[in-house]
Amino acid sequence: MRDDPRLPTSPRFWRSPVRGTWFTAVLGLVLLGGITVLFVTGLVSYAAYNPNLSPVNDTTPDKGVLGFYLFDWPAGPSWLYRLSQGVHVTLGIVLVPVLLAKLWSVVPKLFTLPPARSAAHALERVSLLLLVGGALFQFVTGLLNIQLEYVFPGSFYPLHFYGAWVFIAAFVVHAALRTPMALRTVRARRRGDSGDEAELAAPDPAPRTVSRRGALWLVGGGSLLLFVTTVGQSLGGPLRRTALLAPHGGADPGGGPNGFQINKTARYAGITDADTHPDAWRLVVSGPAGTVRLSRADLLRLPQHSSSLPIACVEGWSTADQWWRGVRLRDLAALAGYEGDPPDVLVESLQRHGAFRRAALRANQVSDPRSLLALYVNGEELSLDHGYPARIIVPAAPGVHNTKWVGRLTFGDL
Numbered sequence: 001m002r003d004d005p006r007l008p009t010s011p012r013f014w015r016s017p018v019r020g021t022w023f024t025a026v027l028g029l030v031l032l033g034g035i036t037v038l039f040v041t042g043l044v045s046y047a048a049y050n051p052n053l054s055p056v057n058d059t060t061p062d063k064g065v066l067g068f069y070l071f072d073w074p075a076g077p078s079w080l081y082r083l084s085q086g087v088h089v090t091l092g093i094v095l096v097p098v099l100l101a102k103l104w105s106v107v108p109k110l111f112t113l114p115p116a117r118s119a120a121h122a123l124e125r126v127s128l129l130l131l132v133g134g135a136l137f138q139f140v141t142g143l144l145n146i147q148l149e150y151v152f153p154g155s156f157y158p159l160h161f162y163g164a165w166v167f168i169a170a171f172v173v174h175a176a177l178r179t180p181m182a183l184r185t186v187r188a189r190r191r192g193d194s195g196d197e198a199e200l201a202a203p204d205p206a207p208r209t210v211s212r213r214g215a216l217w218l219v220g221g222g223s224l225l226l227f228v229t230t231v232g233q234s235l236g237g238p239l240r241r242t243a244l245l246a247p248h249g250g251a252d253p254g255g256g257p258n259g260f261q262i263n264k265t266a267r268y269a270g271i272t273d274a275d276t277h278p279d280a281w282r283l284v285v286s287g288p289a290g291t292v293r294l295s296r297a298d299l300l301r302l303p304q305h306s307s308s309l310p311i312a313c314v315e316g317w318s319t320a321d322q323w324w325r326g327v328r329l330r331d332l333a334a335l336a337g338y339e340g341d342p343p344d345v346l347v348e349s350l351q352r353h354g355a356f357r358r359a360a361l362r363a364n365q366v367s368d369p370r371s372l373l374a375l376y377v378n379g380e381e382l383s384l385d386h387g388y389p390a391r392i393i394v395p396a397a398p399g400v401h402n403t404k405w406v407g408r409l410t411f412g413d414l
Contacts, residue, residue: 047071233316269357276384347392
């Protein structure tokens, strides 16, 4: 049964002449660099969410030692999160053809019998199963999140976080075992040596229709196509029109000063005109000096300041820089009783249900002069979908921390 060519356990079942050690080695080395960057930028994204700040922002509970890398996320440069998350998402999409080609190139090894020839071989096979399963899980959940398809059996953030650690553990083991061999194979090919292709080459190959080098060009072309049809959502400008595969690609929605990308509409969040009517809405500001309630007219009588900042989201999309105008968060902290250095702040939205209706901001974010409770954008009142009557705008912060429809600010250590 093992040698029956009709079964995948037989080497003669796999007949593609493209498979070979060199082809797999090149793909593996590309993934080695790409996945390393993905993992680092993914950790940076979780640091930007500041899970250690307070229970409010802790999207990965019980992380224990896995939170060793967390740090106070800086408020500058203003494009920092836009860059790091744009690289993470765009690179993840670009690597999809490479990952699929690599899995295809080694799929015969998954059916090799016996399943373990030695302890080292058994370790490699277990790491391979975790590697393949982890890679598929991470890429599939990431792609669904990018497309705003929240169909996970739980929150995306802890699933992707813990999945990343399982995957990277298997990845490190596999890379330690296979990278030296991959480097030797590529060097041998450069020297004109065909190398040892027996491990992955088909013993009874079908007629050749494309060379291995041609197959690599095909994979690279697929990655380039995905790059062109995705990267514009992070860069904005004219390139946004090329981001055909991105939910926030294409032209800016609508027109006028409020005509830029919206992730969560007022209707989706359950915000009504009655909630935001000038006669009903008040901003509640709390601190050592007590609690004050401010109407929009009261806020407009406070010193007004402007900032040119983008909005950048975890899905990899961002807006162009918009001109925001409103009251500095540090001025509101002073109103709440903090005359010196401002503390952290808990921001609460009028949104009644759903994720990120509350967000905590670090003291360094509050103190930054560009951090505003924005009342206007591009010279016009905020639209309801953009957070009227007031929203947070903070440099370099993930988009969900730029809370819309703000109803309460509580200043103090969190």
